[in-house]
């Protein structure tokens with residue numbers, strides 16, 4: 380069976396959930412081989428084995444952490460030419476898409492991004508599902524040339540544990556001059572909130588202009604549900620919440636089991652980031668707010684009254 | 699500093715966007731189009747850099763006849779000249795082919811110090827053309843810039859990532875894609891609108907770029923849309939008015955759906 384390369388998505392060896400999802404998807408297409416780039420391999424190793432990686436290609440030279448995307452793309456290109464995999468799967472994050480884009484051009488492959496499902500077509504090919512036009516359409520696509528390079532969104536498959544041999548092979552890699560063309564000069568780590576990551580969370584509670592800048596009720600409700608906190612662009616532009624929490628066309632596209640919009644009107648650009656959520660709830664004092672066109676359950680009311688009461692009820696039900 | 703800005707003509711997001719049933723490509727004929735909103739930030743950033751120093755801003759688009767509107771808008775904002783690559787064979791091109799055409803057009807314009815693009819188009823929304831273009835031009839790419847500073851031999855960019863906010867330095871020539879956080883795009887002034895009428899716009903075909911129809915277009919795309927379907931409308935939900943019991947009712951719904 381052909382190998383399927385999975386670029387491990389991790390922070391210093393701590394795998395993001397997408398890594399186990401990608402390994403799970405890879406098994407549908409062939410034998411999963413994890414490609415681990417950067418520091419922290421020992422932390423990642425057990426996860427890779429537990430989710431079925433048969434092989435692990437490992438590269439951890441300093442060049443791979445000081446520079447951006449290009450080294451990862453060069454390394455993957457080298458592996459693609461050598462092992463001729465059935466497909467390459469990469470997380471559809473901003474960085475992942477860049478690696479995928481460079482890789483596709485380097486190896487002469489078609490590229491699909493933002494896949495929410497990936498299946499085998501039964502003939503060695505791959506069929507993907509994406510959404511288009513702010514979630515208004517579902518599109519099925521294939522790669523018709525080269526080794527399919529597919530960037531897959533988080534939450535696209537429930538991760539399944541299957542132990543894999545995880546045979547490690549160290550890969551020799553020397554970055555090109557181009558790889559060193561852009562470098563990270565400074566980095567200010569973001570404070571950790573202790574909440575789940577927006578794109579991975581099963582539940583997202585978001586606040587908009589209607590919060591008037593006070594996110595405490597939104598956060599308290601989110602915490603009662605173990606949810607991530609998101610924000611509309613109006614809230615981000617006002618400086619109330621960081622841009623990394625923005626949901627929408629120019630922020631994060633989320634697809635959780637449950638999305639709760641608090642004081643958000645439901646502009647098309649916001650919808651583009653949350654319309655594919657399984658269940659949608661809104662709290663808004665305007666009963667004509669467009670967000671109500673999307674909801675499974677809506678409360679017309681003041682979020683400062685509704686959220687604390689809902690938070691109390693959730694806490695009470697937990698006992 | 700000479701700058702080329704890539705601007706895309708897209709169907710208006712406020713209209714009912716759809717696909718052509720005959721070949722599964724984006725319907726660009728029956729939906730009003732415009733300059734992709736996110737490319738306005740790219741034009742604005744380029745204008746600011748040139749206004750603060752010297753040089754010229756050239757905008758380039760790859761698209762059908764109507765795509766000239768995208769160029770016009772950019773010229774009205776203040777760009778100096780436009781290049782419109784227009785060839786029937788390009789219809790249905792994928793990101794790979796689009797980046798190839800853009801790369802050849804930029805080489806023909808003459809490699810600038812800086813190529814600026816939007817973070818993603820508002821129709822395809824892949825956000826990969828900038829990186830592919832940089833790969834083809836053999837230059838570094840710094841994407842998702844929320845702040846851009848130009849110095850003699852390079853650029854410095856602030857990029858707000860999930861794990862950290864980072865400062866990235868790159869030497870020129872390079873490509874930078876910008877987010878909607880970077881600036882506030884100007885509206886064309888009356889003077890700008892009048893001046894735009896006299897600005898030069900080149901019309902190029904594939905042949906002008908030394909490209910062949912077999913390298914682009916729907917039939918030669920390396921990806922294929924097999925099918926598309928409108929998402930079924932969401933079932934009409936329950937909407938309650940808060941009479942002091944809205945929070946409890948919400949919690950009731952969540953427990954019914956097993957979220958708590």
Ligand SMILES: Cc1cc2nc3c(=O)[nH]c(=O)nc-3n(C[C@H](O)[C@H](O)[C@H](O)COP(=O)(O)OP(=O)(O)OC[C@H]3O[C@@H](n4cnc5c(N)ncnc54)[C@H](O)[C@@H]3O)c2cc1C
Pocket residue numbers: 586587588589590610611612613614625626627628629630631641642643644645646647648649652662663664665668680681682683735736878
């Ligand atoms: C290029 C571009 C990209 C964009 N990208 C994004 C994006 O990624 N994400 C995004 O969100 N937007 C985006 N936007 C902006 C978008 O068009 C809207 O302006 C924005 O989503 C509005 O945010 P909002 O719903 O919080 O604010 P508003 O539209 O002002 O809505 C506030 C809502 O809160 C309600 N409200 C007020 N007080 C209360 C209260 N006490 N209790 C309950 N409800 C209350 C009001 O009834 C109203 O419906 C983009 C716009 C452009 C031009």
Ligand SMILES: Cc1cc2nc3c(=O)[nH]c(=O)nc-3n(C[C@H](O)[C@H](O)[C@H](O)COP(=O)(O)OP(=O)(O)OC[C@H]3O[C@@H](n4cnc5c(N)ncnc54)[C@H](O)[C@@H]3O)c2cc1C
Pocket residue numbers: 490491492510511512518520703704705706707724734736737740758759760761790791792793794796800814815816817818819820821822823824825826827828921
């Ligand atoms: C619903 C849908 C799904 C698609 N799926 C795929 C797919 O899976 N794989 C694939 O390869 N293609 C796909 N395409 C085609 C792809 O979107 C187009 O080929 C497009 O030309 C490039 O991608 P983009 O619009 O996403 O651009 P992005 O990569 O999002 O564009 C970013 C920036 O690049 C510049 N730019 C992009 N296009 C142009 C242009 N024509 N002229 C000037 N500047 C430009 C602009 O500065 C823009 O802001 C899809 C298109 C649609 C509408």
